[in-house]
Amino acid sequence: MKKMLLAAFVLLTIIATSCDKVDDLLTFYINQEETIKIESNFPIGAVTPLSPVPVKTNSSETFKNNKTRAELVKDVSLNKLTLTIVDPADENFDFLRSIEIYLSNDQGAETKIAYLDEVPKGVKTIELKSTNAKLDEYIKGETYTIRTRVAVAKLITRDITIKSAMRFKVTADPI
Numbered sequence: 001m002k003k004m005l006l007a008a009f010v011l012l013t014i015i016a017t018s019c020d021k022v023d024d025l026l027t028f029y030i031n032q033e034e035t036i037k038i039e040s041n042f043p044i045g046a047v048t049p050l051s052p053v054p055v056k057t058n059s060s061e062t063f064k065n066n067k068t069r070a071e072l073v074k075d076v077s078l079n080k081l082t083l084t085i086v087d088p089a090d091e092n093f094d095f096l097r098s099i100e101i102y103l104s105n106d107q108g109a110e111t112k113i114a115y116l117d118e119v120p121k122g123v124k125t126i127e128l129k130s131t132n133a134k135l136d137e138y139i140k141g142e143t144y145t146i147r148t149r150v151a152v153a154k155l156i157t158r159d160i161t162i163k164s165a166m167r168f169k170v171t172a173d174p175i
Contacts, residue, residue, distance in 0.1 A: 028066045029079060030059065030139060030168045034146060036083075038095075038160045042152050050148040052104075059139050068172040070140040078130040079169040081114040085124045087161040093119050093126055095160070097153040101128060103138045104145045111135065119153075139168055 034053050063069055081101065085091050096119045104110040113135065114128035138144040146164070 026068075026174060027169065027171050028062075030057075030062050030076075030170060032057075032166045032168070034164045034166075035086075036146070036148055036162045036164055038150070038156060038162065040156050040158050042150075042156045044152050044155060050150060053146040053148075054143060055146060056143050057139060057141060059141070063172070066170075066172070067174050069175060072173040072175070073136055073140055073170060074173065075169075075171040076135040076139045077132055077169050078113045078135060078166065080165075080167040081128045081130065082165045083126050083128065084163045084165070085160060086163050088158060091158075091160055092122055092124050094121050095152055095154050095156050097151040099126075099128065099151075100149045101164075102147040102149070103135065104147060105138055105141055106143070107137075109137060110147070111138070135168065139170065 032055065034055055036050060036053060038050060060070065063073070083093075083099075085093065098115070098117050098119060100112055100115045102110050102112050111133045112131050113133055114130050116126060116128045119126060
């Protein structure tokens with residue numbers, strides 16, 4: 001009886017370990033960095049869109065490097081989105097009350113991917129909350145556009161440059 005329990009335990013351990021390895025093989029991340037510029041004298045209080053930022057995905061190369069293809073991708077979601085003020089060096093996010101980030105494509109589809117309803121004071125870097133939206137159609141394509149909506153809390157007296165670092169989690173079947 002003890003041998004049978006030991007054999008069952010070993011078998012379950014092997015199966016559980018194998019599933020983890022298969023999952024790792026089919027899941028990878030795509031990192032994308034873009035720059036967002038907020039111009040001085042932006043209107044206070046109103047929720048206003050910033051200039052759209054077009055993004056070239058290079059996803060076919062990323063899929064190839066991960067031994068898959070666009071048509072084999074099962075799921076893409078935003079894993080992390082961090083915004084960091086890069087210029088001016090002494091600026092922080094005190095000027096911002098809230099922020100929303102959207103992706104759109106040439107077909108006209110638009111999806112909210114991340115937001116932060118209350119931006120903390122005194123910080124140069126913020127991490128937005130993901131909406132966990134399904135983003136396959138954007139990442140599989142050649143390009144997409146980032147659109148940002150912000151509510152400004154105080155007058156912006158100089159242009160502000162922000163680096164957007166996005167990480168997308170991709171699950172796909174292997175080739």
